[in-house]
Amino acid sequence: MNLESLLHDRLAPVLEAVAGHPVDPAIRASPHADFQSGAALGLARELGRPPVRIAAEIAAAADLDGIAEVTVSGPGFLNLVLTGDLIDGALRAAAADERLGVAPVAAPERIVVDYSGPNVAKEMHVGHLRSTIIGDALARTYEWLGHDVIRVNHLGDWGTPFGMLGEHLLDLGGADGHSIGDLTAFYQAARVKFDTDDDFRTRARLRVVALQSGDPLSRDLWRQLVAQSERYFLDVYARLGVTLGPDDFAGESGYQDDLAAVVAGLAEKGLLTESDGALCAFPAGFTGRDGAPLPLIVRKADGGFGYAATDLAAVRHRVGKLGADRMLYVVGSPQRIHFQMVFAVAREAGWLPGDVVAEHIGFGSILGADGRMLKSRAGDTVKLAELLDEATSRASEPAIGIGAIKYADLSGDRRGDYVFDADRMLASTGNTGPYLQYAYARIRSLFRKAGSGPGPVTVTEPAERALALALLGFEPAVRAAAASAEPHRLAVHLHGLAVAFSVFWERCPVLRAEGEVRASRLGLADLTARTLHTGMFLLGIEALDQI
Template identity: 40%
Template structure:
């Protein structure tokens, strides 16, 4: 349910009755206590256009709008704001309906084919902290899109091609010749890459051998391709281990490496040349983008083929657009990479649209994100200044969570500890990232992210377990409760505030889906947990003097709060626990 959308529909109908068919319908949540829960702000704009008194226009709208079932009062404030006080009886009815709905009142939206390109590690190296944001932000958006009913096609655009593979394959061949198996040789990709690079730079003849492997690989040599596939298979397994630890929904079937587009690269360049979009310049094939010219009028340069005949990321990304549009039938494509690539994707979209590689109404959305910083406000590094392996970061998160749990419950059952430390540690790392606007940089802080206070995963996980403890104390079955015939009765301010927020979940999810910004869902969940804590303090649930109807209503609010917290955290890829 989207209360805001319901109100927009009612006010739209009223404006049509009054003949204001093209007027905007600005309905927003009211942030001022005592002035209603929502506000319509369109009267002033209409009044200016019609040269009439805005309060008179507001009164005409109030007289025309059919909203008596939803609102107890409509009042004009200030120069023409219409404050909307939601009816408690209507809220009680909605609460009852949502309680028996497995989707918590969240409607399926009109489905689109949405291609989401995220994570995208380079298979020549292990995943590091630089891959964290793309992986978890993309996965949270994917989960929200799918839950709302979209057909989501995950595309993990892995770097599995290029000249560096000649060096790696030559080194791997020597390892296998020494009777090592690929899994053992590649157990540490960073070490393997470093060894190969040292040989390439220093060992006589090795660089020539590596270049020969590149030629053989690009020429389709069977033996070389088999070696390459072996390398790729083991490398993907490394990524799969990370995804499993992170609780990310990507699988091997979602991998669409750069190599998948090789056969289309020559066609891409040929089409661009035939259409006069690309032209030769110093032996290379170049697109000059006058739309992005500098202050001196010099156009931006977008190279699609090097002078030696080689292709670039630009060529591969154009081929990916062709594949996603024609084969995957994408209505919308989302690509999650760091902000430094924003210009590249802007140029890529411009060239693709000039070449008609995508449909005119097809959306192409680069979703840039900021950097993860250390406490020194510099890119997050190891103490020695090196790149932090992602697996090392996650292992440390689990270790820190274990110490935290043991500090609070030293006699905890080992099996419960094993689950709790992983759920807490991994959840804390993910939520600390997801709760920040993806377009900004953020400072990585262990103490802040593992805190049980503030906008953190442990705070939300604790709020969930606190509700479970109420159910346990009351010997209460939430599933059976949903079948109860007792009427709801929202009466207290804290009950109303919590109920209203519960009914606004759809709005938060739709914003995440539209803007590709999971922090909106994080903010919603944090506000939900905070409202629940206020409700819990203000509205007794299990005391003897609480009426049967009030107890039923308050337990219903507990059920829906717990279910919504769990759903929201699930959509963020974060686990919950029954006890903490």
């Protein structure tokens, strides 16, 4: 049962009667009562009466079913205290339900989550790490809520670099003879040759043309690069415990045959303009600093198609073939304008109907201890594998190191930057992944000693009540995280739950209690463990029985 919505339903009719129109009661958890509503404050000006008076009027008229007490405090807040029966009933209902009382959504949507999206023959970098972690948490959460989730890994597997990379692979012994091994070194070596060797540069250009016209050797080299990279990425996903698999790769190359139709479709709608030899769309409402309209380059002057054209084709595919109701693109904030323009052009072209939601789920950067973009000691971009090595080698178990990284990423507003600080993220106290994992393992160990199972919950002590409210706040936290695609809303809630449990644990003896009290406290502990387990699962953090 969702207490916030229960209280919402109790207060909404009274508010509407008082105001003469629907008013959101804006129920919030409160340190002074169980919950609080500030709705009377918002109505004061409109009704021309002091908010305290309005609040008193609401309090007097409210339907008190399940509410023990409504009081007015401060300038006109309504403080709401629930009855013990309501809380006990809600906890027992949650405990009896495998899904902890969280019903699947009434209207499931088909949600395409585009995440990870690394580039072939290149090491994944920290931006891909964030996309992978955040995207996976979102995909898990929507799926658990009953949506039909399609994971899409928009692999960068096409474009001009493949001339240089294929040619370099050929120089090293060709498609079947050579393993590209260290991706960064491979890419950099190709790059150096491309920048310094005229002959190589010419060969690389011809290789692109050959690849695009279907030359078998070129395709072979390319396939080899893609296959080796995919294997590498899958290793990283396995290490991270991420739910992306081999079938989720849907690389840019897959849209090549659709690009002509993209151009034709845009041309037909009169949306293409030639600009310095390139074909561009100028979606309404996008202007540069100088006020000039911003172009979305659909076909480059050399006839090649770029990132934007592929993304337009991908939108058509996801709406037309995959039947998406909602599309989320979990990609770093610097690509915000790109996606806004792609969505705008797709809407103008009629490929993105008004009832299909397309949203860029942006995120900030991972910073080093110096507050700048994360760099290795040598000043290069940090390889993802090295980052994982650092966290896992310092943790007692790999799952703790990985959980620490994920939690550090997911516990703050995704739009913000965060500092990669292994000491802080691995700490077993504070707002960290290990803290959640220890809280869970501690409860499991409690049950190994208890000798008996959980019983029906009856809340009496204040620490029990605080824990109960945290448990019942799980559903709104999951729904809020899903609604705004903000996993931190769930992460922060779980941390609060773990803290509430530790306070309860200090103040309320469990194993030393007797009879119904002992059973009830074990009931609270059990529901806490199950809630932490489910919540961590949604974030992609492993819950260990024993640490």
